[in-house]
Amino acid sequence: MKRWLPPILFFAALAGAWEWLVRQGVWPRAIVPAPSEVVRYLVTAVADGTLLGATGVTLRRLVLGYLIGFGFGLPAGVLIARFRFFRHTLGLLALGLQSLPSICWAPLALLWFGQTETAMAFIVVMGCVWSITLATDAGVRHVPPIYRWAAMTMGSRGLHLWVHVILPAALPFILSGMKQGWAFAWRSLMAAEIYVAILTGFGLGHLLHYGRELHAMDAVLGIMLVIILVGLATDKLLFAPLERFIHMRWGTERA
Amino acid sequence: MIGPGQTAVAAPVKLAIEGVSKTFHTRHGSVHALENVNLQIREGEFVCVVGPSGCGKTTLLNIIAGLETPDTGRVLADGKPVTGAGSDRLVLFQEPALFPWLDVMGNVLFGLKLKPNLTAKERREVAEFYLRLVGLEKFMHANIHELSGGMKQRVALARALAPNPRVLLMDEPFGSLDALTREQLYGDLQAIWQKRPKTIVFVTHNVREAACLGDRVVLLSARPGRVRGQFHIPLPRPRDINSVEVARHSAEIIHALKPHLTPDTEAVAGE
Numbered sequence: 001m002k003r004w005l006p007p008i009l010f011f012a013a014l015a016g017a018w019e020w021l022v023r024q025g026v027w028p029r030a031i032v033p034a035p036s037e038v039v040r041y042l043v044t045a046v047a048d049g050t051l052l053g054a055t056g057v058t059l060r061r062l063v064l065g066y067l068i069g070f071g072f073g074l075p076a077g078v079l080i081a082r083f084r085f086f087r088h089t090l091g092l093l094a095l096g097l098q099s100l101p102s103i104c105w106a107p108l109a110l111l112w113f114g115q116t117e118t119a120m121a122f123i124v125v126m127g128c129v130w131s132i133t134l135a136t137d138a139g140v141r142h143v144p145p146i147y148r149w150a151a152m153t154m155g156s157r158g159l160h161l162w163v164h165v166i167l168p169a170a171l172p173f174i175l176s177g178m179k180q181g182w183a184f185a186w187r188s189l190m191a192a193e194i195y196v197a198i199l200t201g202f203g204l205g206h207l208l209h210y211g212r213e214l215h216a217m218d219a220v221l222g223i224m225l226v227i228i229l230v231g232l233a234t235d236k237l238l239f240a241p242l243e244r245f246i247h248m249r250w251g252t253e254r255a
Numbered sequence: 256m257i258g259p260g261q262t263a264v265a266a267p268v269k270l271a272i273e274g275v276s277k278t279f280h281t282r283h284g285s286v287h288a289l290e291n292v293n294l295q296i297r298e299g300e301f302v303c304v305v306g307p308s309g310c311g312k313t314t315l316l317n318i319i320a321g322l323e324t325p326d327t328g329r330v331l332a333d334g335k336p337v338t339g340a341g342s343d344r345l346v347l348f349q350e351p352a353l354f355p356w357l358d359v360m361g362n363v364l365f366g367l368k369l370k371p372n373l374t375a376k377e378r379r380e381v382a383e384f385y386l387r388l389v390g391l392e393k394f395m396h397a398n399i400h401e402l403s404g405g406m407k408q409r410v411a412l413a414r415a416l417a418p419n420p421r422v423l424l425m426d427e428p429f430g431s432l433d434a435l436t437r438e439q440l441y442g443d444l445q446a447i448w449q450k451r452p453k454t455i456v457f458v459t460h461n462v463r464e465a466a467c468l469g470d471r472v473v474l475l476s477a478r479p480g481r482v483r484g485q486f487h488i489p490l491p492r493p494r495d496i497n498s499v500e501v502a503r504h505s506a507e508i509i510h511a512l513k514p515h516l517t518p519d520t521e522a523v524a525g526e
Contacts, residue, residue, distance in 0.1 A: 149322050150352040154366035154418065155342025164365075168356040250355050251400025 033218040038225065041218040050207065055226060058189065058203035061117065065124025066185050073129040073181070074174070077136025078162070091137065098130035102184065103191040115198050120189070127188035128181030135177020139170030172246050179239055186231060204230075266298040269422065269454045270319060274328035276479075277314055288314045290479035291328070296456060301448060303457045303469030305508065311480030312458040313349070316424050319456060320346045332422070342369060345420035347428045351407040353399045359386070359410050360395040366418035385413035388443055405432045412440065416447060425457045429464070438496055441467055445493045462512065466505040467496040474512055484511050 015035045021027075022034040029037075045051035080091040105126050106119075113119040143166050151165040167174070193205020204223055211219035246252065272294040279286045288311035296302050304312050317323040319330050321340040330337040332344060345366070353362050363382040367373065373381075386392045389409035399407065408431055415423060429437045445468065448455060459465050465472045466488055474484040486508055490500050 144352075146348060146350060146352040147354060149320075149340070149346070150348060150354075151365070152322070152340035153320055153342070153344065153346040153424075154414075155369040156365075157340075160369070165354070169354070171356060249358075249398050249400075251398060 030215065031217065033221060037218040038221045041216070041222045042225070045219070045222065051223075051226065054202055054204050054207045054223075055230065057201035058193065058205070059230070060201075061120050061203065062124060062185060062189050065121045065189070066128055066182060068121065069125045069128035069181060069185065070132055070178070072125070073132030073177075074136050076129075076133040077174075077177075078140060078167075080133065080137040081140035087137075090133075094130045094133045094137075097126070098134060102127035102188040103195065106192055106195055110196060115196065117198065117200050119196070120192055120198060123188050123192045124185045128185035131181035131184055132174070132177045135173050135180070136170065139173025139177070140166055142173060143169040171242075172250065172252075175239065175242050175246060179235075182234065182239070186234075190227065266300070268295050268331075269298040269300070269333065270294075270296040270456070271331040271334075272296075272315070272319065272328070273331065275315070275318060275325040275330065276327045277311065277318065277323070277325050279314075287479035289318075289325070290481050292475075292480065292482055294473060294482060296454060298454055299452045301455045301457065301468060301470045302473060303459060303465035303471070304473045304475055305459060305462055305465045305512070306475030306480060307477045308460055310475045310477045312460075312475055313426050315475070315480065316346065316426050316456065316458050320344050320424050322346070342366070342418065343420060344422045344424060345415055345418065347411060347415040347423065347425045349426045349428070349430065351404075351411040353407055353410055353414070355399050357399075358395070359391065359397050359399070359402070362399070362410055363395075363414045363417050366414060370418055381417055382413075385417045386410075388416075388447070389413045389440070405436050408432055409436070409440070412444075416451075419451055420453065422454045422456070425455065427459050428457075430459075430461075441496055442493055444468065449492060462508050463496060463501065463505045466508060467494050467501045472504075472508055474508065486511075 019035050022029065022032055026032075042051065076086075076090060076094070079086040080094070081087070102123050105123050109119040109122045113122060147165055147169050148161065151161055156165060189203070190205045190208075193203040194209045195205075197206065197209075204227055208220055208223045208227075211217070211223060272292055275289055275292045277289040279288055292315060294302075304315065306312050314323065318325050319332075319337070321330075321337045321344065337344075354365065357365065360382060363386060364378055367378040367381055383392060383395070386395055389412055391406060391409055391413070394402065394406065394410075399410075402410065408428060412428060415425075429440060432440070441464070457465070457468055462472075466486075469488055472486045472488060473482060474486070475481065476483045486504065488504050490504070494501055
């Protein structure tokens with residue numbers, strides 16, 4: 001309970017100060033809505049289903065694209081770490097493309113796939129795949145050779161060696177790549193949803209875009225809040241357990 | 256001192272090292288680690304390889320394990336040339352090399368899980384037996400980073416013994432342990448070896464340790480490593496490292512070793 005008190009007090013004070021300043025008329029209401037108005041928007045948007053629907057659409061795109069990116073990135077990283085040929089080809093490609101914000105793919109993705117879910121997925125995949133690839137490559141190459149040797153003299157080889165020794169040993173690296181990939185994918189998807197209207201589903205980015213068009217700043221702020229909460233929730237649900245496992249086993253500093 | 260090839264036990268040859276040489280090339284020049292090493296090790300024999308630091312003992316062990324390849328010569332295991340690592344020649348390394356993503360139990364189970372025809376229950380029982388042997392049964396759920404250096408090496412010993420390998424290659428495994436633990440493990444290792452016969456090649460720079468453990472002590476000279484002599488230790492077991500007989504044998508070996516020492520050697524008796 002004590003752990004929760006400081007953050008609750010902090011955010012309550014922040015919202016209180018904000019509400020007070022708005023009521024004092026420091027800014028025009030059309031530009032800076034009060035927290036109470038944002039909450040009112042959130043309540044009605046949840047009640048009429050738009051917010052939950054949009055969150056669902058966005059999450060579906062994110063998870064699908066991320067899974068594809070992970071499914072391709074992990075083996076690609078293994079290939080790059082294992083074979084010199086892939087390091088000098090695919091490895092360079094990954095390094096180059098990782099530095100490109102994946103929203104830059106949007107014009108081409110729209111041209112190739114049209115205004116479809118495929119275009120959205122493509123942008124998400126491009127956002128996360130290279131981080132995961134490069135982290136897997138780095139992780140595999142940092143595995144101390146003695147682990148491999150110890151496992152080999154116990155009879156481990158081939159696929160068993162990869163699944164039970166090399167990849168687990170590289171887990172701390174792979175996890176940091178997964179987190180970076182997730183962050184990149186999340187940002188790219190928001191940009192893509194704001195930038196591109198897709199008729200098969202309205203995500204959070206679209207809602208934000210319409211909020212701007214309608215000059216409904218209470219909606220804009222409310223949706224921003226939801227986007228933050230989704231980001232926090234994925235971190236706590238998806239990555240925190242893995243991180244706790246790594247801290248426990250490796251004895252690195254507890255978060 | 257006896258000549259090579261002369262052995263007291265008439266068991267079949269388990270490991271044959273034939274004309275093995277190895278040179279490492281680094282940016283700072285090349286290191287001639289091993290020069291024409293010939294050695295025959297019989298089934299069930301406990302052979303200690305002694306030599307000063309940097310005489311290529313570890314390299315020799317890694318070549319027997321199949322982790323490194325010799326420049327010339329070859330190693331035969333059961334008459335068949337060694338082409339790679341295998342579970343029939345298990346290595347206990349100088350550093351524990353425990354897997355941090357597994358707990359103590361998971362580490363000891365690792366080799367056991369690679370053995371066919373064992374049920375999960377049997378594997379657990381074997382793992383628990385060896386953990387008890389090294390006195391760490393209370394730590395089976397501990398994480399590796401929570402153990403001291405000596406405890407880690409004892410887990411590594413349990414992990415190496417658990418699959419009951421036919422050949423166990425040990426590379427100065429007790430160097431990092433305190434004297435008391437080490438003496439206890441000398442006793443345990445001899446007891447295990449007598450109960451579960453296996454061929455052991457034990458590399459050390461501690462002559463007293465070699466005289467205490469080995470049926471035979473093989474002397475390796477400094478760079479390049481060559482076999483300079485062999486000694487039989489016909490003492491009954493279990494042997495106590497502090498006994499007069501072990502000390503006498505160790506003195507004899509040190510006497511023979513002296514001409515082959517380099518000035519910066521570490522090989523001392525009963526260190």
